[in-house]
Amino acid sequence: MRREIEIAPGVAMPLLGFGVFQIPAGAATEEAVGWALEAGYRHVDTAQAYGNEADVGRALQRSGLAREDVFVTTKFATGRDDPVAELERSLGRLGIGEVDLYLVHNPRGGPRRAWPAMERALESGLARSIGVSNFSLDELDSLLAAGSVRPAVNQVQFSPFRYRRLLLEGCRARGVEVEGYGSLTHGRELDDPTLAAVARQHRRTPAQILLRWSIERAVAVIPKSVHRERIGENAAIFDFELTAEDIARLDALDRTGGAAIAVERPWWTPRGRVRRVRRTLWRRLGGGSRRDQ
Numbered sequence: 045m046r047r048e049i050e051i052a053p054g055v056a057m058p059l060l061g062f063g064v065f066q067i068p069a070g071a072a073t074e075e076a077v078g079w080a081l082e083a084g085y086r087h088v089d090t091a092q093a094y095g096n097e098a099d100v101g102r103a104l105q106r107s108g109l110a111r112e113d114v115f116v117t118t119k120f121a122t123g124r125d126d127p128v129a130e131l132e133r134s135l136g137r138l139g140i141g142e143v144d145l146y147l148v149h150n151p152r153g154g155p156r157r158a159w160p161a162m163e164r165a166l167e168s169g170l171a172r173s174i175g176v177s178n179f180s181l182d183e184l185d186s187l188l189a190a191g192s193v194r195p196a197v198n199q200v201q202f203s204p205f206r207y208r209r210l211l212l213e214g215c216r217a218r219g220v221e222v223e224g225y226g227s228l229t230h231g232r233e234l235d236d237p238t239l240a241a242v243a244r245q246h247r248r249t250p251a252q253i254l255l256r257w258s259i260e261r262a263v264a265v266i267p268k269s270v271h272r273e274r275i276g277e278n279a280a281i282f283d284f285e286l287t288a289e290d291i292a293r294l295d296a297l298d299r300t301g302g303a304a305i306a307v308e309r310p311w312w313t314p315r316g317r318v319r320r321v322r323r324t325l326w327r328r329l330g331g332g333s334r335r336d337q
């Protein structure tokens with residue numbers, strides 16, 4: 045079983061990474077990233093919008109690992125103006141000289157807007173590779189028609205329940221690797237009966253089955269957890285295999301219709317932002333989680 049994929053010439057990305065979205069800035073992020081590095085993760089996924097790059101940086105420094113042994117991704121917050129200036133600030137917070145992967149967080153403002161500056165970030169050595177996130181195939185094509193560097197990666201929500209088959213095939217046909225987020229369904233579908241049955245059969249947890257389903261397709265995963273045992277559990281996915289029958293059962297859970305689109309309800313559009321504010325208010329009033337992304 046491969047543990048990494050080459051996303052650009054000379055740039056190998058570990059298939060297992062650790063995501064830090066919604067881990068509070070400060071000790072919580074530093075501690076969780078520290079546990080992940082101790083458990084063997086060698087890939088951390090953060091973003092300017094998450095507000096916890098400095099804590100990721102502190103955990104990297106405290107780990108004593110060599111810089112080249114940990115793959116670090118951050119993402120350009122597309123509400124801001126200049127991807128190069130923002131990356132310089134990210135590097136300061138992370139305490140490193142370059143990131144391994146710098147992603148455009150979403151196509152807000154148009155799929156081509158950030159790309160010329162992303163290419164400059166690559167040329168100037170601030171990033172070893174550049175890519176995009178939440179880009180549908182038509183947005184990717186628009187970017188490819190205008191840019192000179194091909195995105196190394198498209199990071200999208202991807203799991204058996206969000207099995208975007210056309211997007212995966214389309215990205216690969218264009219030489220762009222797919223990296224999955226929400227591989228654990230943001231924790232929402234872990235008690236699905238089909239998933240539970242496959243998990244029982246393998247004496248594994250539903251979370252491990254979901255992660256294995258992705259990496260068997262060479263789609264990288266970046267599960268997030270603030271619990272040390274779960275961080276360890278999510279890393280123990282390289283010592284078993286799913287059968288073709290398991291994979292077919294899991295594939296059938298897809299609710300996107302094999303979509304070529306990356307996101308059903310974009311949160312960065314004006315309508316999406318209104319929905320987000322409503323959801324936050326709903327949660328504050330005790331209505332529980334209705335988060336999509």
Ligand SMILES: NC(=O)c1ccc[n+]([C@@H]2O[C@H](COP(=O)([O-])OP(=O)(O)OC[C@H]3O[C@@H](n4cnc5c(N)ncnc54)[C@H](OP(=O)(O)O)[C@@H]3O)[C@@H](O)[C@H]2O)c1
Pocket residue numbers: 062063064065066089090149177178199200224225226227228229230231234249251252266267268269270271274275277278337
């Ligand atoms: N590019 C983008 O737009 C984008 C969007 C979303 C996420 N991301 C990236 O992808 C990463 C992962 O996505 P995500 O955090 O949204 O969702 P996820 O990894 O699918 O799910 C995380 C949820 O699952 C729970 N969980 C983790 N391990 C578990 C286990 N073994 N058993 C049971 N529950 C478990 C976590 O709870 P606890 O923490 O309580 O354990 C958390 O609630 C993010 O951290 C971020 O780096 C990128």
